[in-house]
Amino acid sequence: MKVLVAVKRVVDYNVKVRAKADGSDVDLNNVKMAINPFCEIAVEEAVRLKEAGVATEVIAVSVGEKSCQEQIRTAMALGADRGIQVETDAGVEPLVVAKLLKGVVDKEQPQLVILGKQSIDGDNNQTGQMLGALANMAQGTFASEVVVDGDKVNVTREVDGGLQTVSLNLPAIVTTDLRLNEPRYASLPNIMKAKKKQLDVYSPADLGVEVTSHLTQVKVEPPAERKAGVKVADVDELIDKLKNEAKVIS
Amino acid sequence: MSDPYFEEEHNILRDQIKRFVAREIVPYGEAWEEQGYVPRELLKKMGEMGLFGLMHEEKYGGSGMDIRAATVLAEELAQSTFGGVTVTALVHTNMASPHLALAGSATQKEKYLPGIVEGSKITAVCVTEPGAGSDVAGIRTRAVLDGNEWVINGSKIFITNGVYGDIYFVAAKTDPDAKGSRGISIFIVEKGTPGFTVGRSLKKHGWKSSDTAELFFENVRIPAENLLGEVNKGFYSIMKNFQHERIVLSAMAVSEAQKAIDITVENVKNRKAFDGTLWDKGVIREKMARAQSKVSIARNFVHYVSWLDTQGGDCIKEVSMLKAYACDIANEVMYDCMQFHGGMGFMSESPIERLYRDSRVLPVGGGATEVMYEEVAKRM
Numbered sequence: 001m002k003v004l005v006a007v008k009r010v011v012d013y014n015v016k017v018r019a020k021a022d023g024s025d026v027d028l029n030n031v032k033m034a035i036n037p038f039c040e041i042a043v044e045e046a047v048r049l050k051e052a053g054v055a056t057e058v059i060a061v062s063v064g065e066k067s068c069q070e071q072i073r074t075a076m077a078l079g080a081d082r083g084i085q086v087e088t089d090a091g092v093e094p095l096v097v098a099k100l101l102k103g104v105v106d107k108e109q110p111q112l113v114i115l116g117k118q119s120i121d122g123d124n125n126q127t128g129q130m131l132g133a134l135a136n137m138a139q140g141t142f143a144s145e146v147v148v149d150g151d152k153v154n155v156t157r158e159v160d161g162g163l164q165t166v167s168l169n170l171p172a173i174v175t176t177d178l179r180l181n182e183p184r185y186a187s188l189p190n191i192m193k194a195k196k197k198q199l200d201v202y203s204p205a206d207l208g209v210e211v212t213s214h215l216t217q218v219k220v221e222p223p224a225e226r227k228a229g230v231k232v233a234d235v236d237e238l239i240d241k242l243k244n245e246a247k248v249i250s
Numbered sequence: 251m252s253d254p255y256f257e258e259e260h261n262i263l264r265d266q267i268k269r270f271v272a273r274e275i276v277p278y279g280e281a282w283e284e285q286g287y288v289p290r291e292l293l294k295k296m297g298e299m300g301l302f303g304l305m306h307e308e309k310y311g312g313s314g315m316d317i318r319a320a321t322v323l324a325e326e327l328a329q330s331t332f333g334g335v336t337v338t339a340l341v342h343t344n345m346a347s348p349h350l351a352l353a354g355s356a357t358q359k360e361k362y363l364p365g366i367v368e369g370s371k372i373t374a375v376c377v378t379e380p381g382a383g384s385d386v387a388g389i390r391t392r393a394v395l396d397g398n399e400w401v402i403n404g405s406k407i408f409i410t411n412g413v414y415g416d417i418y419f420v421a422a423k424t425d426p427d428a429k430g431s432r433g434i435s436i437f438i439v440e441k442g443t444p445g446f447t448v449g450r451s452l453k454k455h456g457w458k459s460s461d462t463a464e465l466f467f468e469n470v471r472i473p474a475e476n477l478l479g480e481v482n483k484g485f486y487s488i489m490k491n492f493q494h495e496r497i498v499l500s501a502m503a504v505s506e507a508q509k510a511i512d513i514t515v516e517n518v519k520n521r522k523a524f525d526g527t528l529w530d531k532g533v534i535r536e537k538m539a540r541a542q543s544k545v546s547i548a549r550n551f552v553h554y555v556s557w558l559d560t561q562g563g564d565c566i567k568e569v570s571m572l573k574a575y576a577c578d579i580a581n582e583v584m585y586d587c588m589q590f591h592g593g594m595g596f597m598s599e600s601p602i603e604r605l606y607r608d609s610r611v612l613p614v615g616g617g618a619t620e621v622m623y624e625e626v627a628k629r630m
Binding site (some may be wrong): 012035069070073074187188189190191194195 | 258259261262263265266268269270298299300301303304311313315319
């Protein structure tokens with residue numbers, strides 16, 4: 001079984017990002033970048049499937065500028081067999097990424113596609129679902145457990161009320177939640193081995209996809225600073241303030 | 251963020267160590283400070299990740315990388331705020347085991363290096379004595395060849411990894427008549443060799459999770475083949491590794507200083523005082539900006555010198571400048587950072603207190619600032 005894993009290059013989770021002065025975007029100048037943590041979990045799951053003898057090949061794919069090859073190499077250092085970069089300099093939105101991934105799915109015909117449920121930069125939580133629709137594949141999102149069983153995959157999902165298990169026909173799409181696994185550390189010898197693994201680069205045109213934007217970013221601004229609290233004399237005053245000032249109860 | 255001196259594999263390595271530090275070191279560091287040493291399990295985990303084989307040959311399990319990988323290791327371990335953990339690892343990787351890698355015979359390397367790379371055998375280097383520090387020529391420990399055995403007598407002090415180490419590289423005089431630094435040889439001494447004892451575990455001002463020992467050698471008999479490199483040429487072997495040792499210590503110093511700044515800025519931005527936060531005060535803003543400028547410039551020099559070392563030429567002047575400057579400014583920065591923590595900075599539970607204590611030894615160990623500047627002056 002071939003497994004395709006998507007990885008994204010995002011701002012490192014330790015970085016405290018700042019909005020640009022003109023409010024046009026987050027300031028990414030000289031900011032440390034890293035693999036999206038949810039994608040790291042996706043890679044780990046795919047590699048475990050391979051180690052368990054369920055998967056035969058793990059392919060890591062990323063969409064972005066040349067620099068995202070670093071994240072593909074990280075995935076290969078963690079155990080992916082080869083990599084694919086879809087090279088584009090355009091800031092790509094979830095629908096475009098999903099279309100490009102659909103192109104890769106058509107080329108590679110994986111039985112299972114594993115993605116992070118969201119990336120920590122845009123927090124869109126859309127790509128996996130969109131890919132499911134475009135590729136007409138079953139989807140199990142927010143996975144906390146993935147068990148492949150013959151031509152099905154059982155995915156336990158973290159939902160509001162607790163856990164839900166869905167049984168999907170392969171080929172299928174899984175998006176990972178935080179508690180699916182704890183990713184391993186890539187050892188240095190494996191980092192060096194990853195340098196020699198195959199990494200193919202496609203353009204969107206190679207996949208028959210035109211990169212067009214459907215979204216406009218209106219404004220990026222930092223969250224409002226938290227104001228100091230106030231002390232109330234009694235419960236009546238508290239209720240009054242909640243009703244008339246904060247307007248959170250009526 | 252691109253840094254012209256590093257390659258993609260260094261960036262990947264950095265991210266992996268970063269995650270390792272956050273998960274495997276930070277939550278437990280305080281307990282290790284308390285017990286006075288780093289547990290062997292942690293060192294084995296580091297070995298599994300390949301962190302102890304960064305620069306060792308691939309045939310012994312290493313990765314054959316250059317000093318830049320060690321710089322990355324030093325910087326990321328230092329971010330843990332536990333200097334004792336950092337130095338335990340760095341002594342093993344860049345101060346002790348390189349003696350074997352540089353001067354050892356194929357047989358010696360085959361015997362010891364795989365265990366060193368795995369982290370099952372931890373190494374220490376024993377040069378300093380009560381009467382000889384930076385002036386290596388003054389050591390008094392003696393080794394005499396008796397048949398096919400060397401007999402070692404003497405003592406060593408301030409030996410990092412000395413209490414819980416397994417393999418010791420010991421400098422001893424083999425020609426007492428030789429002048430200056432000549433007549434010194436290095437020997438491999440294994441823990442448990444009769445006559446070789448740990449006198450005491452030394453209590454320290456900082457680096458509390460690192461074990462430091464005074465060691466005694468009383469008629470310690472080791473096989474002739476445990477001589478490392480050539481007889482009477484040990485000083486040159488010690489010298490060979492100085493530059494790498496100093497680069498990683500500088501990387502550690504600068505990274506710890508950066509961490510101190512990060513902690514302090516976070517702290518002063520939240521600390522309410524005089525109708526605002528401390529961060530609103532010009533005197534604090536200016537001092538922290540000054541500290542950050544020094545640290546950023548020093549970090550750049552760490553990276554440049556790490557790269558310069560890979561270019562094959564002599565870089566003693568640059569390394570000496572780096573070692574002196576980086577370790578000095580680390581202490582300056584720590585002073586201000588501790589000051590801006592107020593009373594809390596004086597409490598042992600605050601990381602800045604530990605960073606402050608840990609930084610004090612940096613201008614002393616691995617080449618004192620004064621000696622370093624003399625090396626610079628000689629080349630001016």
